[in-house]
Amino acid sequence: FHVVYYTLYNFCTVDLSALYLDVLKDRLYTSKAASQARRSAQTAMKEVLEAMVRLLAPILTFTAEEVWLALPSSPGKAESVHLTQFPEVNATLLQPELAEIWKTLIAVKGEVAKAIEAARQSKVLGHSLDAAVTIAAPDKLLPLLETHREDLRALLIVSDVCVVAGQESAGAYRSAEIPGLAVDVIRAKGEKCNRCWNYNGTVGENAEHPTLCTRCVGNL
DSSP, rough: OHHHHHHHHHHHIIIIIIHHHHHHHHHHHHHHTOOOOHHHHHHHHHHHHHHHHHHHTTTTHHHHHHHHSSSOOOTTOOOOGGGGGGOOOOGGGOHHHHHHHHHHHHHHHHHHHHHHHHHHHHSSSSGGGEEEEEEEEEETTHHHHHHHHHHHHHHTSSSSSEEEOOOOOTTTOSSSSSSSSSEEEOOOSEEEEEOOOOTTTTTSSSSTTTTTHHHHHHHH
């Protein structure tokens, strides 16, 4: 019992709360309501919720039932979560190569987080969105990080990310976990957007929305 409980608890607190849901906030709060990015996030959360409530039903009996009853009605939905089966893995959603890519990106996030925390302790910045990050990457890692630069910005929850070949500045954080990786953190340039809280040089360009960045203006 304790192994199952710990696995679910760890998934909720580490994978979901501390990582996935934190990263999703930007697209959920700032993207257009019907945009593909926002709708895909909602779909993923729906899949996770429907699986989690079934797995938790034997442990949190009444809470799981309340959650199940609060879920939107859908064709074939059982009257009670306790009348459903445990979820099965959908093999069509398994993408091992993509999983390996994200395993690497998350490992990089862990190292960048250390550099951001050091900058926070030094009073260079407060929140991670105050940061502009330069990642000096080894040759074998550089193409992957360049391809996913925009994903990295969202994953790291920073205002800007720059990926360069392995030539770090003198004060950069050097990773002990990923050989050849170095991270430099400075305060992001530009003004803070009142809607997404990112620092951006485009804030103020739109006369009708002088406190917003162009991305947020386009999403209104």
